[in-house]
Amino acid sequence: MKLAKIKLIEQPRPQVVLGIGETESILGGLVCSSYRFCDDALKSSCTSFDNGKDSFCGDDKDLSHVLCSSHASICSSYKGEATCSTYSF
Amino acid sequence: MKWSKYNRLIKSQNNYLLYNSLSNSFAELDSDTYYFLKQFKPGDEIEKIDESLSLELSRIKSIVTSDDIELAKIKYATLKRRFSNGKLLLTINPTLDCNFRCPYCFEGVHNKKLVMSESTEDKIISFIKTSGKRRVDITWFGGEPLMGYKSINRLTNKLLALNIQYDASIITNGYLLSDKIIKSLHALKIQSLQITLDGHADIHDSRRCLKNGGKTFDRIIKNIKRVNELSPKTKINIRVNLDKSNIDCFPALYEFLHSLNFNNLAIFPAFVNDSTEEEANPCVCNDIEQSMFLIRLFREKGLILHPFYPSSLRLECAVRNINAIVIGPEGELYKCWQDVGNADKIYGNISGIVTNEAVLLDYLMAGDPFDDEECKACMLLPICTGGCPYERIKREKNCGIKNPCMLLKHSLDEFLILHYNSKNNSV
Secondary structure, eight states: OOOOOEEEEEOOOOOOOOOSSOOOOOOOEEETTTEEEOOHHHHHHOOOOOTTSSTTOOOHHHHHHHHHHHOGGGSSSOSSGGGOSSTTO | OEEOTTEEEEEETTEEEEEETTTTEEEEEOHHHHHHHHTOOTTOBOOSOOHHHHHHHHHTTSEESOHHHHHHHHHHHHHHHHTOOSOEEEEEOSBOOOSBOOTTOOOOSOOTTOBOOHHHHHHHHHHHHHHTOSEEEEEEOSSOGGGGHHHHHHHHHHHHTTTOEEEEEEEEOSTTOOHHHHHHTTTTTEEEEEEEOOSSHHHHHHHSOBTTSOOOHHHHHHHHHHHHHHOTTSEEEEEEEEOTTTGGGHHHHHHHHHHTOOTTEEEEEEEOOOOSSSOOOTTSOOHHHHHHHHHHHHHHHOOOSSOSSOOSSOOOOGGGSTTEEEEOTTSEEESOGGGTTOGGGOOEETTSOBSOHHHHHHHHHTTOGGGOHHHHTOTTTTTOOOSOHHHHHHHHTTSOOOOOSOGGGGGHHHHHHHHHHHHTTOO
16 A cells, blocks of 8 residues: 655654663753753753753754764764664763 | 554644654654554554555654563663762752742741751762762752852862862752852852742742742842843743742743843743642642643743653653752751651761661652553653652652643643644644
C-alpha cells in the first residue's frame, strides 16, 4: 500500500543507546511548581534567555542538539542527534 | 513491528496529527495516512506499508519491536541519572529567619532567629572536601538567605579556596538586595536570583508583607532595577505564586515587568499548592483551572509561560540523587526544600552521620513511577518525570491525595493542538 507523507513538527529526541564505557550523565532537577534547574552544561549552552521560554533554556526544539554538540564530554560518542548516549541530552 | 501504545492520533479541524511519547515527536499526517493508522490498536502488527513510511514511523517510535524494551531503556536512563555521582548539589539555608510574613509560607515552626555558625560552615567545607567532588552547585535558600549574608560571604570564600568548580544561585524575596550585595554577586559566583512577586503593588503587598505588615513591592522593583544596572549578567527569575485570589492579576504584572525590557529577566507562574494534611484549601487552583489559565494566557495575550509541548529533557527532581542535599542552619540535613524546619524530616547531619535512614531511603526510592501501576499504564510515562517526589511519597504512604501528574496529562490533546497552532501561527 502506497501512502503519503508524514511531516515532522517536532523531531524525535535522541535515543537511549546502550553501550560500554558510557560517560557520566548529568544531574538535573525539577524543583517545585515548574521551577526547573538546568545543569550548568545546559545553562551555558542556551543561546537565549527570553520571557516565555523554559526557565534558563532557549527553544526546546534546539535543546538536545545544542547540548550534545556543545558538550561532547557528556556523550560517549556524539556523531549526531541519534547517537547521544545520555538519552535526554 | 508493532503499533506502539505510546501513540496519540488527533484530528483537529482539517489537521491530522500524530504524537508519540517514546520519542517525544510530533507529526502532521495527510488524511489517508491518519485513517490508515487509526485502524491499529496498541500491539497490532503493522504490515504491508510503504517502506519510507515504515522507516519514518520506526524513527519516531510509532512502530516498535517492543514497547517494554523502549520503556526499559527510559527507566535505565532515569536510574543512571539518579545514581550519577559527578557533583554535589547543595541547598544551603544560612538562616531560617525571614523579614517577611507571607500567609502561604510552607516552612514550619522552628527557631527562626538562628543563623549558621562559623563552626557549621567549617563542617560544610570539610564535608565537601571529604566527598572528593570537584564540582559543587549551591542554591542559597532560607528563611530569607540574605539575612544570613555574612555566612554566605564567608562560606563562598572558603569554597573558592578549595579550587573546585563552583556556581551558585539564590532564592530571595529581593527586599534586602542593597547595592553592596548586588555588587558582590559576581564575586559570590551567584549567577541567578529567584525573586517572588505576587502581583502588582496592592496585591503583592497584601500577600508578601514585612513582619510588621509593611509594604515591599516598590523596594523590590527598585532593587531589581539596580541588579539590572549593576550586575546585568545576573539572571533574574521572577516567580509569581498564583492562586484563585490573584490569578487574574498575572497579565498586568507580566506586562509591567516586560515593559522594563531587561534582557536578564524571566517571569514564570507557579501555582500555590496545599501541602497540609487536608489538601482542601479552596483558594488553590486545581489542574483544570491551571490548564485553563495557561490556555487563556496564550489565546488572549499570546503568552506561553508553561510549555504546551513536553520537554525532551525528562529531568527528574534532584532529591532522587544522594548528592542533592539541603543543609539547615545547624548543619541538619534534609532532602527536600519543602521539609526545611520540619524536625521529622531531618535525615542526618553535616558531620556525615545519617540519623534517619527511612527518610533518606524514601526520597531516594519511594513512590517510584516505574513501580506505580497507574503510571505504567499511562501513555505519558516516557516523558513524565513522575512529578514531585514529595507528593508521590506522601501519596504512597496514604497521607496525601494530591495528584502528582503533569499538568499536560489532563489536557493533552488540547495542549498538543495549541502547540501545533502556535507553530503555524494560527491561534
